[in-house]
Amino acid sequence: MAKPSRIYLGTVIHSLSLGCLEVIERAAVAVDKSGRIVFVKDTSKCATTADYIDFPGAEVVELGARILIPGFIDGHAHAPQQTFLGTGMHLPLLKWLEAYTFPKEAKFSDPVYAAAHYRTAVKRHLFNGTTTCSYFATIHLESTKALVDIVLELGQRGLVGKVNMDRNSPPFLIEETDTSLKDTQTFIDYVLTKNNPLVQPVITPRFIPSVTSPLLTGLGQLSISHTPPIRVQSHLSENRNEIAWVLQMHPENPTYTSVYDSHGLLHDRSYMAHCIWCTQSERDLLQSRSTGVIHCPNSNFSLSSGILNVRRLLREGIKVGLGTDVSGGYTPSMLDAIRQAVIASKMVSIGQGSDAETGNEGEYDALSYAEAFHLATMGSAECLSLGDTVGNFLEGKDFDALVLNLRAEGSPVDVFDGDSTLELFQRFLFVGDDRNIEQVYVAGKRCK
Numbered sequence: 001m002a003k004p005s006r007i008y009l010g011t012v013i014h015s016l017s018l019g020c021l022e023v024i025e026r027a028a029v030a031v032d033k034s035g036r037i038v039f040v041k042d043t044s045k046c047a048t049t050a051d052y053i054d055f056p057g058a059e060v061v062e063l064g065a066r067i068l069i070p071g072f073i074d075g076h077a078h079a080p081q082q083t084f085l086g087t088g089m090h091l092p093l094l095k096w097l098e099a100y101t102f103p104k105e106a107k108f109s110d111p112v113y114a115a116a117h118y119r120t121a122v123k124r125h126l127f128n129g130t131t132t133c134s135y136f137a138t139i140h141l142e143s144t145k146a147l148v149d150i151v152l153e154l155g156q157r158g159l160v161g162k163v164n165m166d167r168n169s170p171p172f173l174i175e176e177t178d179t180s181l182k183d184t185q186t187f188i189d190y191v192l193t194k195n196n197p198l199v200q201p202v203i204t205p206r207f208i209p210s211v212t213s214p215l216l217t218g219l220g221q222l223s224i225s226h227t228p229p230i231r232v233q234s235h236l237s238e239n240r241n242e243i244a245w246v247l248q249m250h251p252e253n254p255t256y257t258s259v260y261d262s263h264g265l266l267h268d269r270s271y272m273a274h275c276i277w278c279t280q281s282e283r284d285l286l287q288s289r290s291t292g293v294i295h296c297p298n299s300n301f302s303l304s305s306g307i308l309n310v311r312r313l314l315r316e317g318i319k320v321g322l323g324t325d326v327s328g329g330y331t332p333s334m335l336d337a338i339r340q341a342v343i344a345s346k347m348v349s350i351g352q353g354s355d356a357e358t359g360n361e362g363e364y365d366a367l368s369y370a371e372a373f374h375l376a377t378m379g380s381a382e383c384l385s386l387g388d389t390v391g392n393f394l395e396g397k398d399f400d401a402l403v404l405n406l407r408a409e410g411s412p413v414d415v416f417d418g419d420s421t422l423e424l425f426q427r428f429l430f431v432g433d434d435r436n437i438e439q440v441y442v443a444g445k446r447c448k
């Protein structure tokens with residue numbers, strides 16, 4: 001057993017599998033000096049206190065009534081888009097990209113501007129309890145390197161992608177095919193040379209309309225030229241006009257999903273945002289490639305894209321995680337993603353005439369709070385190929401954790417006598433905010 005260097009005493013809640021929460025009212029969580037979890041013990045089952053606190057040199061941290069949960073994992077966010085968060089929400093995807101996104105992202109050609117604004121964005125995610133975030137940057141190499149440096153400096157766990165765009169883009173935000181591929185290679189080398197597991201590169205073609213076939217092919221080859229393959233993230237089947245455009249551009253492919261697949265971009269280290277309108281054959285393809293789906297409900301509502309049937313994906317054995325899609329979604333809060341995922345699933349359920357009262361395991365059953373929490377932690381971890389490292393408090397994983405205080409100064413949550421731990425937890429999920437997230441840890445290091 002590794003030597004505990006710190007032992008947290010408090011209430012633990014984490015997700016072991018979809019819908020299966022473990023609650024330990026009085027737990028001891030031991031963390032070693034490299035930030036790994038040494039053990040999680042239910043102190044009520046220990047014969048003596050020596051079993052969980054008596055370790056030479058270990059600091060004991062008493063959390064009292066505070067609750068310890070795993071950090072949130074945002075499977076899809078655009079770091080430059082924090083600069084126009086909450087604006088342009090009256091437009092659908094393609095118009096929003098033209099009017100808001102592309103002009104704002106062009107400003108990130110300046111690495112100094114980029115560094116200042118990336119710092120604001122990363123802090124905001126971190127302070128909202130996002131311990132791991134999968135970021136899209138922009139097409140700009142130096143600025144994307146700056147994002148990597150900031151993620152490392154602030155202590156977050158980040159998957160970072162230099163965006164590729166070599167067609168159908170405005171003149172102020174487009175690359176040559178060769179430059180795009182070369183810069184992606186340089187970026188990957190830059191991140192891998194850091195030799196820090198907290199930050200990893202992701203191959204990030206923006207979406208099919210923005211990337212030519214030769215570039216997609218080059219990116220697919222680049223991904224599998226590494227062992228294990230470099231992760232791939234993109235957007236898939238988000239908006240119906242986008243899908244029609246892709247099918248018109250790629251008559252050689254039967255579906256949007258098969259365009260990615262035929263360029264070697266779908267594998268078990270790929271994850272695609274949205275996938276709202278994927279047909280059965282596309283879902284079968286995602287499942288057979290073990291590619292994950294990142295559900296971004298706020299964005300799907302805000303850009304009027306559609307409502308994903310998450311239950312169906314889960315029943316079909318497809319990996320599902322949650323994302324904010326800042327700023328298609330108007331908040332970096334994963335608590336909001338949890339809430340909106342629950343509401344989206346209820347809208348699907350109601351639309352199908354499902355009777356929520358029956359509780360039958362149907363194709364359209366809404367998500368429970370425990371299931372939505374699972375998607376925001378373990379679900380995203382599995383999509384991002386981080387399931388063995390983070391997502392819950394199993395021994396040997398990294399201690400990526402949030403300390404919740406429901407009685408914090410200015411808290412939006414009222415606490416009443418007799419509230420059970422699970423009632424308090426549900427209230428945090430639906431009513432709480434960053435004021436309740438008192439402490440944030442990534443690999444054992446405090447970042448808030």
Ligand SMILES: Nc1nc2[nH]cnc2c(=O)[nH]1
Pocket residue numbers: 078093097101206207235238299325328
């Ligand atoms: N939501 C969202 N969809 C996209 N599709 C292509 N680019 C984007 C983007 O920046 N946001």
Ligand SMILES: [Zn+2]
Pocket residue numbers: 076077078235273325328
């Ligand atoms: Zn997005």
